[in-house]
Amino acid sequence: MPIRLYNTLSAKIEDLNPIDANRIRMYACGPTVYDYGHIGNFRTFIAVDLLYRFLLQSGYDVRYVMNITDVDDRILSNAARDGVTVQQYTAKYTQAFLEDSATLNVAPPALVRATDHIQEMAEFIAGLVQKGFAYRTDDGSYYFRIAKFPDYGKLSKKDFAGMTDGARVDVDEYEKDSARDFALWKAPKPGEASWDTPIGPGRPGWHIECSVMSMEELGPSFDLHAGGEDLIFPHHENEIAQSESLSGQQFARHWFHARFLLVEGQKMSKSLGNFYTLRDLVLKGHKPSSIRWLLTQVPYRNQLNFTFDGLNAAASSVEKLRNFRFRLTSSQFPAGSNAAIAQLATESAERVTAALSDDLNTAEAQGAIFDMLRKSNTALDAGEVHQEDALSLLAALDRFDAIFAVLKDDDQPKMKAILDWAKAEGRADISPQLEELAGSAQLADDQINQKLADMEAARKARNFKLSDTLRAELTNAGIIVENTKEGVRWRRK
RNA sequence: GGCGCGGUAGCCAAGUGGUAAGGCAGAGGUCUGCAAAACCUCUAUUCGUCGGUUCGAUUCCGACCCGCGCCUCCA
Numbered sequence: 001m002p003i004r005l006y007n008t009l010s011a012k013i014e015d016l017n018p019i020d021a022n023r024i025r026m027y028a029c030g031p032t033v034y035d036y037g038h039i040g041n042f043r044t045f046i047a048v049d050l051l052y053r054f055l056l057q058s059g060y061d062v063r064y065v066m067n068i069t070d071v072d073d074r075i076l077s078n079a080a081r082d083g084v085t086v087q088q089y090t091a092k093y094t095q096a097f098l099e100d101s102a103t104l105n106v107a108p109p110a111l112v113r114a115t116d117h118i119q120e121m122a123e124f125i126a127g128l129v130q131k132g133f134a135y136r137t138d139d140g141s142y143y144f145r146i147a148k149f150p151d152y153g154k155l156s157k158k159d160f161a162g163m164t165d166g167a168r169v170d171v172d173e174y175e176k177d178s179a180r181d182f183a184l185w186k187a188p189k190p191g192e193a194s195w196d197t198p199i200g201p202g203r204p205g206w207h208i209e210c211s212v213m214s215m216e217e218l219g220p221s222f223d224l225h226a227g228g229e230d231l232i233f234p235h236h237e238n239e240i241a242q243s244e245s246l247s248g249q250q251f252a253r254h255w256f257h258a259r260f261l262l263v264e265g266q267k268m269s270k271s272l273g274n275f276y277t278l279r280d281l282v283l284k285g286h287k288p289s290s291i292r293w294l295l296t297q298v299p300y301r302n303q304l305n306f307t308f309d310g311l312n313a314a315a316s317s318v319e320k321l322r323n324f325r326f327r328l329t330s331s332q333f334p335a336g337s338n339a340a341i342a343q344l345a346t347e348s349a350e351r352v353t354a355a356l357s358d359d360l361n362t363a364e365a366q367g368a369i370f371d372m373l374r375k376s377n378t379a380l381d382a383g384e385v386h387q388e389d390a391l392s393l394l395a396a397l398d399r400f401d402a403i404f405a406v407l408k409d410d411d412q413p414k415m416k417a418i419l420d421w422a423k424a425e426g427r428a429d430i431s432p433q434l435e436e437l438a439g440s441a442q443l444a445d446d447q448i449n450q451k452l453a454d455m456e457a458a459r460k461a462r463n464f465k466l467s468d469t470l471r472a473e474l475t476n477a478g479i480i481v482e483n484t485k486e487g488v489r490w491r492r493k
Numbered sequence: 494g495g496c497g498c499g500g501u502a503g504c505c506a507a508g509u510g511g512u513a514a515g516g517c518a519g520a521g522g523u524c525u526g527c528a529a530a531a532c533c534u535c536u537a538u539u540c541g542u543c544g545g546u547u548c549g550a551u552u553c554c555g556a557c558c559c560g561c562g563c564c565u566c567c568a
Contacts (some may be wrong), residue, residue: 011497017516027538029568030568031568032567032568033531037568038568040566040567040568042567042568043566045568047503047568072566073566074566121529125567132517156496156563156564157496157497158495158563158564159495159496165549179565180565180568182565183565183566189558199508205566206565206566228566228567228568229563230541230562230563230566230567230568231561231566231567232563233563233564233565234564234565234566235565235566236555238565238566250548256566258568259498259561259562259568260561260562260568261568262560262561265560266561267561267562269565269567294505297505297506298505298506298507299506301498302498302506303498303561303562304505304506305505305506305561307504307505308520309504309505310517311503312517312518313504313505313516313517314516314517315517316503316516316517316518317515317516317517319523320516323530323531323535324531325528326530327530327531355507361507361508361513362509363505363506363507363508363515363516364508364509364514364515365509365514366506366507366516367506367507367514367515367516368514368515369515370514370515370516371514372513374515374531374532377531378531378532378533380531380532381524381531381532382532403516406496424534425504459526459527461523462526464526464527467526467527468526468527468528471527471528471529475528480528480529480530481528481529482528482529483525483528483529483530484530485528491529
């Protein structure tokens with residue numbers, strides 16, 4: 001089954017057709033590390049992560065590169081303001097980004113940093129100058145000459161042909177031939193970091209890093225380029241212009257853009273008070289798995305309305321999935337198999353794959369897995385699931401989770417780490433819920449098991465008062481005890 | 494203004510030219526010492542509004558209303 005994806009360049013859903021049959025080379029625009037990542041950032045990164053994981057599952061040999069933008073105007077001016085080096089300033093947020101990605105189970109791509117490629121950028125720009133696509137202004141900045149690239153606008157569907165501009169739009173800006181020409185290289189600003197290169201001192205423009213690093217890592221022409229929808233213009237449009245001008249070849253063949261999310265029905269913004277970093281949400285007591293699930297619920301091209309109600313609903317959904325897996329792995333089944341269940345497992349896995357192949361329709365895929373869940377639970381209740389069936393269902397579930405990555409119950413240590421960070425930072429907004437969830441491992445497993453044994457003994461003796469007391473103690477420690485026909489079992493809240 | 498996306502149950506959200514997936518929440522029931530989990534039943538005669546095409550439209554077309562995005566550095 002071909003994987004179909006919407007391609008911003010053609011504005012159509014197309015079969016993904018890699019240059020090399022079995023290999024995908026993809027590049028994603030990563031974060032600018034000047035602050036902690038917010039949930040909008042992670043919506044995009046998770047969307048790309050789902051794509052990456054699905055390509056791997058589909059058998060492709062995927063080379064996935066993401067950049068870290070560790071040089072831009074904000075970074076340089078903030079570093080100067082704080083009296084630290086650019087490296088010092090960005091190290092903290094780069095680290096935070098890596099931690100947050102891990103918290104959200106984002107599979108790590110190969111990372112490249114802009115500041116490690118300054119010389120290559122200078123060479124790239126020199127090449128553009130040589131070919132007549134770029135020019136230097138009196139102050140030592142370099143600009144790309146859009147008039148030389150007739151395809152300019154092909155990604156963002158903008159028509160610049162009829163547009164003539166007067167002198168300069170912004171008199172504070174450096175001089176350039178046309179208002180639309182964009183900076184490849186900016187002359188140094190007094191008091192801020194700059195780099196010495198063969199084209200002179202200065203700092204790179206925003207777009208050049210991605211052209212340089214993607215082409216260096218993946219070749220002048222590669223399969224897939226991803227990012228948030230805001231990057232379509234100007235960032236990706238400019239990348240195309242630079243890259244194709246220099247190489248004379250098509251740059252990325254397929255462009256994948258994730259749509260922005262809304263928060264409580266409105267665009268996320270600091271002024272509206274609905275701006276959340278990942279850490280903000282965890283501090284409120286929300287599990288990373290709930291956040292990841294909510295961010296995967298709406299297909300990447302649709303607007304996703306991120307709400308706290310939705311987050312709580314997501315937590316319930318994840319718990320339901322985990323309960324199901326728990327049931328499959330902790331129950332005893334009769335030997336043999338049941339053809340109907342085997343078929344259910346197979347069909348469900350196929351439905352998931354078909355949904356994801358259809359432009360990464362995550363909602364459809366999740367619907368399929370919940371159908372399997374309900375039917376399986378019904379069969380489990382009826383005792384119709386045999387050993388081999390349980391394994392088949394488990395395989396289908398884990399295949400699903402190889403993409404969605406929410407089943408592993410590791411929220412608690414992640415939340416504990418963020419709690420520790422928040423305390424070290426002196427954050428005042430640590431919720432009691434986080435304290436409770438992060439601390440739920442205060443009881444060691446053997447302590448839990450001892451209490452469970454005591455509780456079971458009390459229940460056998462029909463000493464329900466003692467039994468209830470012990471259950472309450474465990475509940476307070478974040479342990480949920482389940483008494484089933486097959487005996488007692490427990491899990492963390 | 495230009496270009497683009499969307500409006501589906503209390504909330505979130507798929508989807509199809511042939512009569513509405515899934516999740517959450519809610520109600521009732523089964524199971525159960527309690528609890529938890531799970532299952533069953535119920536909850537949109539209807540898919541922003543108004544027209545049109547069609548045997549038939551939520552799905553196609555048009556208009557209108559509403560929300561959202563991009564239009565130079567926000568994922």
